[in-house]
Amino acid sequence: MTAEPVGGGSPIDEALRYIGAFEPEFAQRVVGAAASEIDALQAAAGGAPLPALYRQFLQRLGHGLVLDGLQAANYDVQAVLARYRFGYQPPPKFWMLGRVSGDPYFDVYVFSPDGLQTRVLAFPPPPSTNSAGEFVRQHAQFLAGNLAQFLADAAFRRHRLAGFSSQQVLSSRQPGAKRLSHCDAALAPLGLKPLWFSDDWQRFYDAPEGVAMATEYPGQQTAVLMRAHEPALLTRWTQAMRPVLDR
Structure with missing residues (x-):
C-alpha cells in the first residue's frame, strides 16, 4: 500500500506541507541536493536507478534535515556519499538514507524491492555482504512504511x-x-x-x-x-x- 497525498502531487511535497503547518520555518532549514550530487550518489551506490520517492526526497531534503529520537541521523547527501566512497555497499535493494556516528550505529536505510515501495529501516553495518540478508532480518528496526510517512511521523509525534x-x-x-x-x-x-x-x-x-x-x-x-x-x-x-x- 502506498501513501497518497490528499492534495495530489508528490507524497514528499505533501509531507513537507504537513510539517510546515506546525513548523513554518522548516522550509528555510532544508535545501535540495543538486542533480550532480544525486547522480554521484546513484553511481556510488552501484548505479541502479534510485527509487522515485527517494530521488524526490533528495531533491527536496538533500541538506539540512534534522530529526530526533529513533530517526536521529546525518541525512546530508554528502555524508551518505562519503560513506559509499569509503567502500561501503548496503545489502541489495537498500539505499543508505542517513548515517549515525554513535553507538549502536543503527544507520537509516530505504528498502525498495520494486522501485516503488520505500520502506524505512535502521540497522548496523552488516559484517559481510554474504550474510547481509539474514543480518538485516535479525537486527533491523522498522521506522516507517514509506518515505513520506517517515517525514510526517516525526511531526506527528512532536506536535x-x-x-x-x-x-x-x-x-x-x-x-x-x-x-x-x-x-x-x-x-x-x-x-x-x-x-x-x-x-x-x-x-x-x-x-x-x-x-x-x-x-x-x-x-x-x-x-x-x-x-x-x-x-x-x-x-x-x-x-x-x-x-x-x-x-
Missing part, C-alpha cells in the same frame, strides 16, 4: 502526540494477524480518522480531543498508542480497540 497528557498503550497477544486493517473501522465511530500517510505498517489517527497510532511491523505484534487529555476518553477508545487486538 500532536506530545500535546496530550494522558496515555494508553495496547498490544495484541500474538503477531501476524493483520489486525491493522480493522483499526480504521473501530476508531472511525469515535471521531478518529486516519491521516493520509497511514499505510500497512503504521496507521495515524487525529481528532481535536486526542490522537492515536497503530503499528504492525512484519512478524511483530500489533501495538496501539493513544493519547488524550481525558482518561475517560482513553477508556472508551480502549474498549473499542480491545476486540480488534484480541481477534
Whole structure:
C-alpha cells in the first residue's frame, strides 16, 4: 500500500506541507541536493536507478534535515556519499538514507524491492555482504512504511502526540494477524480518522480531543498508542480497540 497525498502531487511535497503547518520555518532549514550530487550518489551506490520517492526526497531534503529520537541521523547527501566512497555497499535493494556516528550505529536505510515501495529501516553495518540478508532480518528496526510517512511521523509525534497528557498503550497477544486493517473501522465511530500517510505498517489517527497510532511491523505484534487529555476518553477508545487486538 502506498501513501497518497490528499492534495495530489508528490507524497514528499505533501509531507513537507504537513510539517510546515506546525513548523513554518522548516522550509528555510532544508535545501535540495543538486542533480550532480544525486547522480554521484546513484553511481556510488552501484548505479541502479534510485527509487522515485527517494530521488524526490533528495531533491527536496538533500541538506539540512534534522530529526530526533529513533530517526536521529546525518541525512546530508554528502555524508551518505562519503560513506559509499569509503567502500561501503548496503545489502541489495537498500539505499543508505542517513548515517549515525554513535553507538549502536543503527544507520537509516530505504528498502525498495520494486522501485516503488520505500520502506524505512535502521540497522548496523552488516559484517559481510554474504550474510547481509539474514543480518538485516535479525537486527533491523522498522521506522516507517514509506518515505513520506517517515517525514510526517516525526511531526506527528512532536506536535500532536506530545500535546496530550494522558496515555494508553495496547498490544495484541500474538503477531501476524493483520489486525491493522480493522483499526480504521473501530476508531472511525469515535471521531478518529486516519491521516493520509497511514499505510500497512503504521496507521495515524487525529481528532481535536486526542490522537492515536497503530503499528504492525512484519512478524511483530500489533501495538496501539493513544493519547488524550481525558482518561475517560482513553477508556472508551480502549474498549473499542480491545476486540480488534484480541481477534
